[in-house]
Amino acid sequence: MTTTPPKFIGARVKRKEDPRLITGRATYTDDVTRPRMLYARFVRSTHGHAKLVRVDAEAARDAPGVVAVLTGEDVKDRIAPLPVAHKIADLKTPPHPALAVGEVRHTGEAVAVVVAESPAQAVDAAEKVSVEYEPLTVVTDVVAASKSGSPLVHADLKTNVAFSMSHVAGDADARFAGAPVVIKQRIVNQRLVPVAIEPRSVVADFDPGYEKLTLTSTTQIPHLVRLLLAAVLGLPEHKIRVVAPEVGGGFGSKLNFYAEEAVLAHVSQRLGRPVKWTETRTEGFLSTIHGRDQVCDLEVAADKNGKLLALKATLYQDLGAYHQLLTPVIPTLTVLMLPGCYTVQDVRIDLKGVFTNKTPTDAYRGAGRPEATFVIERALDLVADATGKDPADVRRANFPPPHAFPFATCTGLSYDSGNYQATLDKLQLAVDYKAIRKEQEAARQAGKLMGVGLSTYVEICGLGPSAAMPAGGWEACELEVRRTGKVVVKTGVSPHGQGEETTFAQIVADGFGLTPDDVEIVHGDTDAVAEGIGTFGSRAQAVGGAALSRCVETVRTKARRIAAHLLEVSPDDVVFEAGKLHPTGVPAKAKTFQEIVDAAYLADQLPPEIEPGLSAVHFFEPSNFTFPFGAHLAVVDIDPDTGKVTLRRYVAVDDCGNIINPMIVEGQVHGGIAQGAAQALFEEAIYDDAGQLVTGSLMDYAVPKASFLPSFELDHTVTPTPVNPLGAKGVGEAGTIASGVAIANAVIDALRPFGVKHLDMPYKPERVWRAMQGGAR
Amino acid sequence: MVSVALTVNGVARSHEVEPRLLLVQYLREVLALTGTHVGCETSLCGACTVLLNGRAVKSCTVLAAQAHGADVVTIEGLAKDGKLHPLQEAFWQEHGLQCGFCTPGMILAAHQLLEENPTPDEPAIRHALEGNLCRCTGYHNIVRAVKAAAAGK
Numbered sequence: 040m041t042t043t044p045p046k047f048i049g050a051r052v053k054r055k056e057d058p059r060l061i062t063g064r065a066t067y068t069d070d071v072t073r074p075r076m077l078y079a080r081f082v083r084s085t086h087g088h089a090k091l092v093r094v095d096a097e098a099a100r101d102a103p104g105v106v107a108v109l110t111g112e113d114v115k116d117r118i119a120p121l122p123v124a125h126k127i128a129d130l131k132t133p134p135h136p137a138l139a140v141g142e143v144r145h146t147g148e149a150v151a152v153v154v155a156e157s158p159a160q161a162v163d164a165a166e167k168v169s170v171e172y173e174p175l176t177v178v179t180d181v182v183a184a185s186k187s188g189s190p191l192v193h194a195d196l197k198t199n200v201a202f203s204m205s206h207v208a209g210d211a212d213a214r215f216a217g218a219p220v221v222i223k224q225r226i227v228n229q230r231l232v233p234v235a236i237e238p239r240s241v242v243a244d245f246d247p248g249y250e251k252l253t254l255t256s257t258t259q260i261p262h263l264v265r266l267l268l269a270a271v272l273g274l275p276e277h278k279i280r281v282v283a284p285e286v287g288g289g290f291g292s293k294l295n296f297y298a299e300e301a302v303l304a305h306v307s308q309r310l311g312r313p314v315k316w317t318e319t320r321t322e323g324f325l326s327t328i329h330g331r332d333q334v335c336d337l338e339v340a341a342d343k344n345g346k347l348l349a350l351k352a353t354l355y356q357d358l359g360a361y362h363q364l365l366t367p368v369i370p371t372l373t374v375l376m377l378p379g380c381y382t383v384q385d386v387r388i389d390l391k392g393v394f395t396n397k398t399p400t401d402a403y404r405g406a407g408r409p410e411a412t413f414v415i416e417r418a419l420d421l422v423a424d425a426t427g428k429d430p431a432d433v434r435r436a437n438f439p440p441p442h443a444f445p446f447a448t449c450t451g452l453s454y455d456s457g458n459y460q461a462t463l464d465k466l467q468l469a470v471d472y473k474a475i476r477k478e479q480e481a482a483r484q485a486g487k488l489m490g491v492g493l494s495t496y497v498e499i500c501g502l503g504p505s506a507a508m509p510a511g512g513w514e515a516c517e518l519e520v521r522r523t524g525k526v527v528v529k530t531g532v533s534p535h536g537q538g539e540e541t542t543f544a545q546i547v548a549d550g551f552g553l554t555p556d557d558v559e560i561v562h563g564d565t566d567a568v569a570e571g572i573g574t575f576g577s578r579a580q581a582v583g584g585a586a587l588s589r590c591v592e593t594v595r596t597k598a599r600r601i602a603a604h605l606l607e608v609s610p611d612d613v614v615f616e617a618g619k620l621h622p623t624g625v626p627a628k629a630k631t632f633q634e635i636v637d638a639a640y641l642a643d644q645l646p647p648e649i650e651p652g653l654s655a656v657h658f659f660e661p662s663n664f665t666f667p668f669g670a671h672l673a674v675v676d677i678d679p680d681t682g683k684v685t686l687r688r689y690v691a692v693d694d695c696g697n698i699i700n701p702m703i704v705e706g707q708v709h710g711g712i713a714q715g716a717a718q719a720l721f722e723e724a725i726y727d728d729a730g731q732l733v734t735g736s737l738m739d740y741a742v743p744k745a746s747f748l749p750s751f752e753l754d755h756t757v758t759p760t761p762v763n764p765l766g767a768k769g770v771g772e773a774g775t776i777a778s779g780v781a782i783a784n785a786v787i788d789a790l791r792p793f794g795v796k797h798l799d800m801p802y803k804p805e806r807v808w809r810a811m812q813g814g815a816r
Numbered sequence: 817m818v819s820v821a822l823t824v825n826g827v828a829r830s831h832e833v834e835p836r837l838l839l840v841q842y843l844r845e846v847l848a849l850t851g852t853h854v855g856c857e858t859s860l861c862g863a864c865t866v867l868l869n870g871r872a873v874k875s876c877t878v879l880a881a882q883a884h885g886a887d888v889v890t891i892e893g894l895a896k897d898g899k900l901h902p903l904q905e906a907f908w909q910e911h912g913l914q915c916g917f918c919t920p921g922m923i924l925a926a927h928q929l930l931e932e933n934p935t936p937d938e939p940a941i942r943h944a945l946e947g948n949l950c951r952c953t954g955y956h957n958i959v960r961a962v963k964a965a966a967a968g969k
Binding site: 064066159234236317319320536703706712714745751774 | 834836844845849850851852853854855856857860861863890891892894895900904907908909911913914915916917918919920923938939942943945946948949952953955956957958959
């Protein structure tokens with residue numbers, strides 16, 4: 040370890056990624072062209088549920104520039120059904136064909152693919168594909184779909200329930216009996232559309248000479264896509280290359296394996312030419328996974344001081360029509376995190392994963408944890424309301440004390456480190472909580488509707504211990520010191536805005552006394568980076584950075600061995616700090632890092648037991664998840680005439696452990712807060728009874744604009760995690776996990792004069808106005 | 817087919833194009849200037865924003881033919897002689913971008929704002945950028961970047 044203070048770790052280093060991005064010189068997937076490249080356009084179901092009677096491609100095949108039209112029948116023996124990665128006992132896994140065969144089960148399901156010489160010819164020809172549907176009954180309500188007798192999404196299953204699970208700890212029923220406070224509340228976490236600003240895109244290029252497939256795709260998981268392409272297409276994995284070039288946002292929606300990736304790869308192999316597909320936005324609204332869509336029937340028991348006695352919850356997760364890669368896994372994270380940062384030990388949590396005739400749901404920023412945090416943070420506010428206690432005090436009464444970590448939760452987790460009091464203290468101090476409540480009192484006297492909402496959250500990330508992960512949870516890293524003393528890092532994480540080209544360079548720079556410009560971070564190409572898992576679940580620092588950290592240590596150890604040999608001392612007597620290696624207490628006899636690198640490569644002075652070269656490979660297996668936490672506060676004002684909610688102020692105090700680059704961490708929190716605020720105030724994916732996505736474009740689906748949001752106030756505490764050498768917990772999703780419910784609690788607080796106990800998101804003016812009239816909850 | 821002749825980033829270009837070809841498609845597919853991005857087809861997201869005769873327009877809602885005779889500036893043309901425009905510097909300094917996909921359009925929309933209002937306050941900045949969606953930054957640092965560029969930092 041260095042004894043000098045870090046120079047780059049902890050500093051607000053400007054991003055190395057930015058020069059190419061601010062000058063328009065980066066390459067995103069749709070920017071890619073290949074010689075003789077063809078263009079694909081998908082024909083998609085316009086029905087929520089129907090028999091696919093006939094797909095007539097004749098007129099399309101004759102259209103100008105068309106090279107091929109393929110239907111489900113054409114590919115069903117060449118492309119295996121799409122996989123689902125899980126460890127759920129008795130999960131029903133109905134086949135999910137890449138192109139529909141016999142039946143379509145959600146609007147937007149791919150039915151055929153048209154391949155032509157130009158994008159316009161493909162679009163024109165796709166309109167000539169004639170599809171005959173026989174409508175079947177559509178089911179869109181998840182609770183109704185879960186009941187026996189419901190119309191079925193997959194007739195062969197005889198049920199829409201893909202899986203059930205229960206978690207029981209302690210004796211909730213006993214604790215409920217005679218409890219002074221018992222609250223029952225249904226809480227709906229509405230369906231969202233992720234809307235990464237870059238639409239999904241795939242370029243498949245099968246080289247017939249080398250029999251090698253190169254797939255360029257907007258993916259967060261290039262190595263897993265490589266594995267799954269091999270499985271689904273029957274190609275050898277070692278002859279597949281997957282490239283994730285610049286990727287324009289993912290938020291979990293690109294953590295997947297999609298039909299379009301499999302179909303494009305197959306088409307390229309079939310035709311022996313490269314082929315590109317890029318989704319239109321309205322297409323993406325139907326064909327890219329959705330987020331959330333969970334109903335919770337909550338019961339809380341508490342004592343008169345607001346101490347939680349027990350929780351009972353029945354969760355209904357709307358899976359959509361099929362499993363995508365992690366669809367059923369997401370709500371299992373809700374189960375694990377339902378108790379939040381509280382000591383309650385008696386719980387019964389039941390979860391049902393239920394099919395409906397909608398686009399499949401899957402990971403979307405927070406992936407199961409915003410749902411959990413929403414439920415438990417609403418529960419705390421409901422208890423505060425029932426006991427007449429302040430919401431902050433009620434939370435404190437339920438926190439584990441700072442010395443209780445690692446803290447064993449009633450859902451079988453071990454929270455690595457935490458100090459929930461400290462973040463809440465810091466928050467209340469920062470906003471002058473008493474003054475805000477006084478301001479609210481005065482506002483209420485004046486007939487104004489001002490609300491203050493809290494969210495004290497803990498979340499599970501740094502995914503994760505391989506025992507809990509369907510495809511392994513490690514991350515891999517290779518570090519090479521080149522002859523010129525520069526460093527190349529090959530990491531299995533796949534950043535798409537998170538800045539690891541900068542933060543990883545900061546870590547390496549401090550390790551060897553270099554600057555970040557001396558370090559090149561390579562990612563997103565499975566030919567360049569041998570193995571990896573990818574970027575999701577706030578794991579890039581906690582797992583990927585940890586693997587890098589090990590590589591730095593291994594190379595430092597070898598550097599000290601070489602220096603020891605050159606200096607004729609024992610390796611234990613060599614100090615490596617600020618880019619120099621010297622015997623302990625004799626800094627004048629230092630070798631520079633470059634001199635060590637020279638020795639490693641010229642190799643004319645190395646003893647036989649030291650191999651030439653200076654590099655390392657490590658796979659970091661995390662021993663646990665990591666658990667960032669924090670306290671957020673929202674202030675809202677509601678227009679009493681229109682119900683319009685204005686988010687006036689948002690304050691966040693977060694703890695993600697040790698921070699590599701505060702500027703980047705703040706950026707992640709800003710973006711995270713915005714997406715939780717979006718769910719609370721603006722966004723919902725609405726299906727009608729025919730299974731049509733009514734909010735089918737950006738004209739109806741209200742992704743927040745700059746004028747919809749305020750600037751945010753951020754602060755932090757640092758409670759390192761013992762799980763990895765960096766002490767870093769991860770922060771990419773924490774903002775989203777906290778903010779939806781902080782704003783919800785503020786809105787409902789604002790509506791207290793109307794006796795509103797609960798209101799579901801989004802808090803659009805009409806919903807709020809109706810609640811004020813004593814109407815819909 | 818129609819003939820279009822226009823200046824793009826200071827260079828005279830002319831081509832025969834289909835009448836329905838959008839300006840963004842002309843820039844990306846014919847001129848290979850892929851810095852201008854497509855994020856939607858309903859003119860909402862603003863990733864396609866370029867300058868047309870000095871004014872910010874959404875190039876997905878302009879036909880290439882409509883740009884005949886015009887002077888177009890894309891993100892690739894903003895830096896002069898290797899020197900970044902103050903907005904580009906400011907976005908870099910203030911971490912006003914993460915994935916970078918909305919950034920070219922965002923910078924050109926901000927360019928329009930600063931031409932009209934050299935010292936915008938926060939509400940003016942947020943209002944001016946209503947036509948440009950960002951999913952990564954929550955807009956917080958974008959506002960800071962525009963303020964910094966305006967202040968000539």
